[in-house]
Amino acid sequence: MATARRSATNENISTYGDGTRDYTSLDTWEAATDIDLVTATQSEVLECYKDSAEYDDNTDMNGAIASALYFRIIRPAAGQAHTGQPNTGVRFNSTDSVSNFAIRLREDYISVYDIEARCTTNSASNDYCLSFYSSGLTTSNAIVGCIVDTPTNSGVGKYLGGIGNAGTDSAWTGYVVDNIVFNPDFKGITIGTALQTNFVYNNTIYGCADIGFQLGGVSVVLKNNISDNNVGVDYNGVAGAGSDRNVSEDTTAKGTNPTKSANPTYVNEGAFDFHIIAANAFTGADLSADGSFAFNDDFERQTIATWRAGADAEAGAPGGGGVGGGSVSIGIRRRRRKGMHKAR
Amino acid sequence: MPQTYRSFGVFELAVLAVDTTKEDRAQAGDIITVRHPRPFIGRKEATTYIWLKVFGDEDQIRTLKLADTHGWQGKRRYCIPLYRFGQIVPGFDESQARDTARLYQPFMVYDEDDVFYHIVDLISPLDIHGLVFDKNEQRFL
Numbered sequence: 001m002a003t004a005r006r007s008a009t010n011e012n013i014s015t016y017g018d019g020t021r022d023y024t025s026l027d028t029w030e031a032a033t034d035i036d037l038v039t040a041t042q043s044e045v046l047e048c049y050k051d052s053a054e055y056d057d058n059t060d061m062n063g064a065i066a067s068a069l070y071f072r073i074i075r076p077a078a079g080q081a082h083t084g085q086p087n088t089g090v091r092f093n094s095t096d097s098v099s100n101f102a103i104r105l106r107e108d109y110i111s112v113y114d115i116e117a118r119c120t121t122n123s124a125s126n127d128y129c130l131s132f133y134s135s136g137l138t139t140s141n142a143i144v145g146c147i148v149d150t151p152t153n154s155g156v157g158k159y160l161g162g163i164g165n166a167g168t169d170s171a172w173t174g175y176v177v178d179n180i181v182f183n184p185d186f187k188g189i190t191i192g193t194a195l196q197t198n199f200v201y202n203n204t205i206y207g208c209a210d211i212g213f214q215l216g217g218v219s220v221v222l223k224n225n226i227s228d229n230n231v232g233v234d235y236n237g238v239a240g241a242g243s244d245r246n247v248s249e250d251t252t253a254k255g256t257n258p259t260k261s262a263n264p265t266y267v268n269e270g271a272f273d274f275h276i277i278a279a280n281a282f283t284g285a286d287l288s289a290d291g292s293f294a295f296n297d298d299f300e301r302q303t304i305a306t307w308r309a310g311a312d313a314e315a316g317a318p319g320g321g322g323v324g325g326g327s328v329s330i331g332i333r334r335r336r337r338k339g340m341h342k343a344r
Numbered sequence: 345m346p347q348t349y350r351s352f353g354v355f356e357l358a359v360l361a362v363d364t365t366k367e368d369r370a371q372a373g374d375i376i377t378v379r380h381p382r383p384f385i386g387r388k389e390a391t392t393y394i395w396l397k398v399f400g401d402e403d404q405i406r407t408l409k410l411a412d413t414h415g416w417q418g419k420r421r422y423c424i425p426l427y428r429f430g431q432i433v434p435g436f437d438e439s440q441a442r443d444t445a446r447l448y449q450p451f452m453v454y455d456e457d458d459v460f461y462h463i464v465d466l467i468s469p470l471d472i473h474g475l476v477f478d479k480n481e482q483r484f485l
Contacts, residue, residue: 014388015386016386019386021387022386022389023386023389024382025358025377025379027358027376028358028386028388028389031364031369031370031374031376032388032392034364034419063369063419095380096378096406097402097403097406098403098406098407098410
């Protein structure tokens, strides 16, 4: 079985954290590894340590020549990833109002795994916390297992979304898998173009101040996603062929076998634990042999035994242990009102 | 620019000390990162970058690490030519700065009592005006 966290060939691993590590800045690693990876037959990996509760840092990844074998990855070092809730793993909280994102992916095959990302900015532009380039074409990027926590732009009339593209045409293709995005002051995930195919599998989107999923074209394949408690509609736009088993609180879930007007219940949404309670889980499509992106591990890096919708539904501990699937305390459900958007 | 407030302060820059192999990538003098000061630099950052502190308007300083949108001046639009340091800081040695085999941080010292690259400032934060060069405009700020 395949993990959703793809390894690269011949990984040259550098470390990130405090002064005991190789790098204390994402940008300096990005610049140092902006090389022709294909000619070097080498991949560059930044393994991050939670030496600090969070890092005020961001980077725009661009320029390296990559391939399906040789590419760049940002991921936590072993034992440093989140355990299913925010503030438990490697966490970036960018306050850079000029860049207005945590990580921008504008190079082929860049992959970001299992980090926590947040932005707290005061910017004159709209953007996304994990951002795709708004003009230009990249291929096969992957964002897997990430927590996007309350990206907020206090600029008047401006916003920060979760994962996506601030441009009008998301000329991008790739994989957005096993992520949880909650409480952005804009859209949760914006993705799609008529030019490329994108695969959006097993994500949980919660509490957006705008739309949950904004689908920019006909070629976004959505499977096993949950979109819940958003001010705007849970899904907007046209989903691609093959979309299956998506869940919405309202009536907008896309694809075949949708669950509409659902009421997802989580372990403790008040503490941002969006593990779906087993008794109320939604059946998901088995993606372990998916023709486009086969995988069998969830948001907490657990092997999926029973396929369900959402990022976090498998019982057991993160990485193969045990957040209980049923013995839970249920947080207070804080419902947003549809249509109550941020003042523009 | 921000919509509701502006802030001023001290920020830390990393300036690349050596050229990379291709003209369209980062070159010596390019400003690679801008951040709130941290007490550490990393092991691989100590010999390849010159670290310094500057002060001023946050948004203007944050802009200094942006890409060159024209695409023909390298990866970064803004740089501090290494010779400029020599004009400002007495004793600055460009050849030592370019030597990645040695730890040369003219604006900070490595605290030898610390196991980290824990840095101590040698000079006050600099004003970016007259220091930073805009490659697009072909002039100093």
